[in-house]
Amino acid sequence: MKIKFTFFTLLFLFAGSNLYSQDDLMDLLEEQVEEESQEVAYTFKSTRVINSHSIERMKARQLDFRINHRFGEVKQGWYDLWGLDNALISFDFGYGINDWLMVGFRRSTYKKMYDGSLKFSLFRQTTGSHQFPVAISYYTNMGIYSLKEEDENFKFTNRFSYTHQILAARKFTEAISLQIMPTYVHRNLVDYNEKNDVFAVGIGGRYKFLRRVAFTFEYFWANHTASSDKYYNPLSFGFDIETGGHVFQLFFTNSQIMEESGYITETMGSWADGGIYFGFNISRVFAIGGHKKE
Amino acid sequence: MKKNIILLILSVVLIYPIQAQKYITKDGVIDIFSETSFFTIKAKNQKVASILNVENGEIVASTLVRSFKFREALVEEHFNENYMESHLFPKALFKGKITNYSEIDLSKDGTYKVIIEGTFSLHGETRNLKTPCTLVVKSGTISGKTEFYVSLQNYKIKIEDQYKDRIKDEIKLEIHFDYKPM
Numbered sequence: 001m002k003i004k005f006t007f008f009t010l011l012f013l014f015a016g017s018n019l020y021s022q023d024d025l026m027d028l029l030e031e032q033v034e035e036e037s038q039e040v041a042y043t044f045k046s047t048r049v050i051n052s053h054s055i056e057r058m059k060a061r062q063l064d065f066r067i068n069h070r071f072g073e074v075k076q077g078w079y080d081l082w083g084l085d086n087a088l089i090s091f092d093f094g095y096g097i098n099d100w101l102m103v104g105f106r107r108s109t110y111k112k113m114y115d116g117s118l119k120f121s122l123f124r125q126t127t128g129s130h131q132f133p134v135a136i137s138y139y140t141n142m143g144i145y146s147l148k149e150e151d152e153n154f155k156f157t158n159r160f161s162y163t164h165q166i167l168a169a170r171k172f173t174e175a176i177s178l179q180i181m182p183t184y185v186h187r188n189l190v191d192y193n194e195k196n197d198v199f200a201v202g203i204g205g206r207y208k209f210l211r212r213v214a215f216t217f218e219y220f221w222a223n224h225t226a227s228s229d230k231y232y233n234p235l236s237f238g239f240d241i242e243t244g245g246h247v248f249q250l251f252f253t254n255s256q257i258m259e260e261s262g263y264i265t266e267t268m269g270s271w272a273d274g275g276i277y278f279g280f281n282i283s284r285v286f287a288i289g290g291h292k293k294e
Numbered sequence: 295m296k297k298n299i300i301l302l303i304l305s306v307v308l309i310y311p312i313q314a315q316k317y318i319t320k321d322g323v324i325d326i327f328s329e330t331s332f333f334t335i336k337a338k339n340q341k342v343a344s345i346l347n348v349e350n351g352e353i354v355a356s357t358l359v360r361s362f363k364f365r366e367a368l369v370e371e372h373f374n375e376n377y378m379e380s381h382l383f384p385k386a387l388f389k390g391k392i393t394n395y396s397e398i399d400l401s402k403d404g405t406y407k408v409i410i411e412g413t414f415s416l417h418g419e420t421r422n423l424k425t426p427c428t429l430v431v432k433s434g435t436i437s438g439k440t441e442f443y444v445s446l447q448n449y450k451i452k453i454e455d456q457y458k459d460r461i462k463d464e465i466k467l468e469i470h471f472d473y474k475p476m
Contacts, residue, residue, distance in 0.1 A: 022389040022412070025316075025345055026354045032476075033320060033343045038360065038384075042375055059367040096367075174381055211376055244457060245368070287366040 037130035043171040044179075046247045046283045047094055047102070047119075049204035050218040050236040051255060051263050052181055055137040055169040057121045058096035061289040066092035068281045070256045075274035083278055090258045094119075095288075104141070110257045117141035125171060139165040143261055158189040161261035165202075175214075178205040183220070185261045198265045199223045212242040216251065220264050232275075234267040249281040315349040317436050317473035322355065325468040326362065333460035335369060337362040344388075344471050346436060351395030353410060355388040355471070377451050377461075378417060387415040390423070398429075405430050410440065419449045436473040441466060 044054035047064060058064050072086025080086060090108035097103060104117035123136040143161045162185070169179035181202035190196055200222035208214035218236045225231050238251020254269035255262075256277045269275030322342035328335040339362045344355035359380040364370040374380040390412015392398075398406045406429045414423040427440035443464045446453060453461050 022352050022354055022391070025347055025352055026356070026387070026389055028316075029318075029343055029345045029354050029356055032318060032345070033356070036358075038358075041360075042371055062367045244372075244460070285366070285368045 035129045037126040037128040040125040040127060040135070040171050043125070043135060043169050043177045044206060045208075045214060045240040045242055046249065046281075048249065048281060048283075049179060049206070050216055050238055050249060050251050050281075051234065051253065051258060052202055052204055052218055052220070052260070053119060053137075053139045053165065053167060054179060054204070055121070055135045055167045057100070057102040057119050057137065058094050058285070060096045060098045061287065062096045063286045063288050064092075064094040064283055065286065066090075066094070066281055066283045068092060068258055068279070070253070070258060070277050070279040072256070072277065073269065073274070074252075074276050074278060088256055088258065106259065108257075108259050108262075110259065110262055111145035111147045113143050113145045113259050113262070115141045115143035115259055125169075134168050134170045136169075137167040139163070139167055141260055143259055161185065161187040163260040163264070165260070175208045176205070179203070181220070183260070183264060185264050187261055187265065194228075195224055200264050202264075206240065208240075214240040216240055216249070222264055224265065230268065231265065232267050232270050234263050235271060238279075245284060247281075247283040249283070251279055252276050253279055315347060316476040317346045317348060318476045319344050319471045319473050322357075322469070322471035324357065324362075324470075327466040327468070328462045328464075330460055330462055335364075335461065335465075337364045337370070337373070339363070342469075342471070344473070345476070346438070346471075346473050348400045348436070351392035351408075353388070353390055353392065353412070357386050358384055359386055360384065377446075377453070383416070383418045385415075388423070389413050392427075400429070400431050400436060403431050403433065414444070416444070417449045417451050421448055434475060438471045438473065439469065441468045443467070 044056045046054070047056050047058065048054055068090045070088045072080050072083035074082050076083055088109040090106055092104065092106040094102050094104045100121040102119040104119065106115050118140055120138045122138055123132055123134070125135040126132045141163045144159045163183065165181055165183045167179060167181050169177055171177045181204065183200040183202060185198045185200065187196055200220045202218065202220040204218035206214040206216045216238050220234050222233055225233050232254055234253060234255040236251050236253035238249055241248045241250065254271050254276050255267040256269065257263045257266060269277060320343045321340055322344050324339045324342055326337050339357055341361040342355060342357040344353065346353050359378045360374060362373065364373065390410055392408045393411045394409055398408060408427050408429055409424065410427045411424045413420050423442065425440050425442040427438055430437045443466055446463050446465060
């Protein structure tokens with residue numbers, strides 16, 4: 001017993017002194033540094049999957065300037081240069097107030113719409129000491145269309161529409177990310193046989209098959225399209241291509257409208273009838289203000 | 295039994311000063327810097343951990359590549375995703391020692407010029423590294439400063455041809471650690 005005790009004491013003494021090699025010292029360092037949880041970052045290349053927002057937000061003091069185009073129906077053929085003559089465009093700004101809140105402002109051609117938005121990054125997907133399987137953001141916008149109305153008694157509030165979306169995404173691998181998007185859209189004014197409130201669920205994803213190129217898709221099921229012979233569920237396929245400073249998103253979609261209350265509730269094109277449109281988003285990010293502090 | 299207790303106390307007393315022979319920092323700083331006529335890249339990492347064993351002059355340091363912060367989020371994204379591939383190689387490590395350690399005495403306050411030699415692991419590659427370093431000992435703390443260049447090619451970090459005029463192959467690292475007794 002006594003021998004054992006003395007032995008351990010001696011061992012301890014030696015262990016504390018010169019027997020440390022650099023590897024042991026490295027092990028000691030690893031012990032001393034608490035394992036932090038790591039955010040799983042870069043789930044999507046930009047703040048949009050295609051039409052819809054992704055869980056990604058602009059980080060603090062970063063400004064995203066986007067120019068978005070949706071051309072006319074591809075089936076119009078040569079006469080319209082496969083839709084190139086009838087483009088809708090939107091200018092879109094997104095700014096990171098801090099690392100969890102992004103504000104947006106956009107002007108779109110369709111109904112001469114202005115809309116402002118907020119996106120809160122509520123939960124991040126994390127690994128390490130605290131694990132969380134998905135990233136969750138909440139997106140909301142309010143749109144006001146400024147297209148002239150003939151009726152003199154037309155109420156201004158009739159121009160309003162609202163969107164609320166929960167965006168939940170998981171980056172499964174470096175290449176594969178998926179996102180689901182329960183959505184509620186309210187429009188103050190609709191046609192006589194339409195509902196003001198529309199519920200929809202979207203799914204989107206990407207497959208990043210090259211260092212700077214990803215395949216993307218997006219689909220929304222909305223609760224009013226089944227009973228409608230006018231509206232369809234929006235379905236889009238495309239590619240994200242990243243260059244040094246820009247992200248290009250090129251895609252085909254059956255929705256020509258870019259704003260949420262539009263593409264989710266009023267998509268008129270049908271993939272079955274060739275009612276598809278070519279579109280692209282160009283995103284350019286600028287750093288505004290001072291050096292980022294951590 | 296009494297003897298055992300005395301031995302125990304004695305061993306604790308003896309171990310204590312030995313443990314104090316190690317100095318540690320968890321918020322060491324590395325600045326990286328690259329400048330070409332097209333593009334300046336700057337980033338700061340303030341979460342570098344390091345231990346200096348003043349008994350024999352051995353030094354280790356470790357940090358997460360993701361802890362480098364850039365002014366432009368997009369550059370940070372490219373740094374992690376396209377070049378450092380931090381999802382595959384999350385850490386940067388240094389293991390080494392002060393080679394002229396017998397010539398200096400860190401128990402006294404003062405400024406010491408030393409040479410550090412060891413291995414630097416980055417992007418899954420390990421290379422030898424030798425750099426002069428300044429140690430300042432002042433009232434029980436040791437601060438170390440050094441700078442050196444790392445060749446991206448050497449660590450198999452690929453820069454596409456079209457970006458070679460923006461990103462230099464030689465990246466400057468400025469290192470500043472403030473050690474405290476462990």
